Amino acid sequence: MPELATEVERLSLIIKIGGMPVRVNTTDPDFLAMLRDRYAGFVAAPEYAEIEFDIDLSPARFPEPDADVRVTQQHGRWTFERGDFRAEWEPASRTGWIRQTANPYSIDAVLRIVHTLVLARQGGFLLHSASAIRNGKAFLFAGVSEAGKTTISRLAPPDATLLTDEISYVRKQDSGYIAYGTPFTGELAKLGENVSAPIAALYLLAKGKENRIDPIPPAEAARSLLANLLFFAEDEELVQSTFHSAFEFVSRVPVSRLTFVPDARVWELIR
Amino acid sequence: MSKLYMARNPRVAARSLDGEMMIMSGRDSTLFTLNKTATILWQAADGATPLDEIVEHRICPEFEVEPAEALHDAETLARELASHEILQISDEPIALANSSSGVSR
Numbered sequence: 228m229p230e231l232a233t234e235v236e237r238l239s240l241i242i243k244i245g246g247m248p249v250r251v252n253t254t255d256p257d258f259l260a261m262l263r264d265r266y267a268g269f270v271a272a273p274e275y276a277e278i279e280f281d282i283d284l285s286p287a288r289f290p291e292p293d294a295d296v297r298v299t300q301q302h303g304r305w306t307f308e309r310g311d312f313r314a315e316w317e318p319a320s321r322t323g324w325i326r327q328t329a330n331p332y333s334i335d336a337v338l339r340i341v342h343t344l345v346l347a348r349q350g351g352f353l354l355h356s357a358s359a360i361r362n363g364k365a366f367l368f369a370g371v372s373e374a375g376k377t378t379i380s381r382l383a384p385p386d387a388t389l390l391t392d393e394i395s396y397v398r399k400q401d402s403g404y405i406a407y408g409t410p411f412t413g414e415l416a417k418l419g420e421n422v423s424a425p426i427a428a429l430y431l432l433a434k435g436k437e438n439r440i441d442p443i444p445p446a447e448a449a450r451s452l453l454a455n456l457l458f459f460a461e462d463e464e465l466v467q468s469t470f471h472s473a474f475e476f477v478s479r480v481p482v483s484r485l486t487f488v489p490d491a492r493v494w495e496l497i498r
Numbered sequence: 499m500s501k502l503y504m505a506r507n508p509r510v511a512a513r514s515l516d517g518e519m520m521i522m523s524g525r526d527s528t529l530f531t532l533n534k535t536a537t538i539l540w541q542a543a544d545g546a547t548p549l550d551e552i553v554e555h556r557i558c559p560e561f562e563v564e565p566a567e568a569l570h571d572a573e574t575l576a577r578e579l580a581s582h583e584i585l586q587i588s589d590e591p592i593a594l595a596n597s598s599s600g601v602s603r
Binding site: 454477 | 509510511513515516517518520522523524525526527529531
C-alpha cells in the first residue's frame, strides 16, 4: 500500500540576538544554510527558544510587493505584513509563522519587528545608531541616513568592538542600559560582534569642521531619541510604553551632540 | 456664547521635560511639542473647567493679553489640538475616563 504522506524533515536554527533565542524552522536545507551564513556569530546551540517561527517558503508572488510594513495586533495575535512577507506571532504560545520567498531580507525584517515588540515591554528598544564598545563601555552614535553612522564605524580604532553600524540593540537592566551587538547592518555590510556592555553615552551625530562634544538639553535629547527609534506597531499601549522608555533612557544615560570631521581623531573623544 | 470644555485624550502619552511638554499620539506615533499656551491648555484640561475660566485665570495673567483676544486665540488653539486628537473638546463638561497610562509622570 502506498504511503499517503511523506514526512518532511524539519530543520531548525536558533538565532540569538540581544540574548533572546529565536528558533526558526524550515524544510529547505539551502535556506537554512543561507540563514546560518547570514547570522554567523548569532547562531546559538540548540536550546530553549523564547520564540519559534515556522517558515513557509512560498513560491507564490505577493500581490503588493512594494507595500510598507504594517504591524497590528488583534486578540493577542500579532500580524506583520510587508510587500515581501506575511507573518503572525502569538506571544502567549511563543510561536508564529513567516510566509516569504527564500531571501534573507524578509526574515531579517521579521526579527527586527519581533525584537522591538519584546523590548518595548521591557523598557528597551532598537535605535537607528551605530554602536561600539571601548574600555568596557558601550557608546551609541545616532542619526538619520547620511548622519555619519557608517563613517564613524569605519573610523573605529582597533581597540573598539563594533556592535553595529546601523541598528543598536538597547536593553534595560537594573538602573542602567546594556547595548548588544546585532547582525543588522548598514552600508558597512559587516555584522556586529555578538557581545554586550553597559551604555556610557549616546551621541547624536553631526558632521562639521572640528571634533567636539556639546551637551544638549534633555528635551532635545528625548526628541532626538524618539526620532531615531525603530518602532512599527500600531498599538497604543506599546507606543506609550516606548515613549516613556525614551524619557527614562535620557534621564539615565548622558546624551550629547558629537560633531566630527571624517577622520580617526574623533575617536580620541570616545573613551 | 456657549462654554467650551476640554479634556486630555487618554490615548496619548505625555511628558514634561525642562518645561517642554511632549505628546505622542498612540494611534500613529506622531510626536508633538506643545508651546507655552498649548501646555497651559493641556495641563488645565480637566473636563470640568470651561475654557473662558482657564483663559482668565491661567493665560491672561501669564501673557498680559486682553481677555477677549486671549479667549479667541485659545479657542482656536484648543480646536487645533483636538484636530490632532491631543485634546477632546465639548460644549458640555467631559467625564474623564481612566487615563493612568497616558498622563504625564
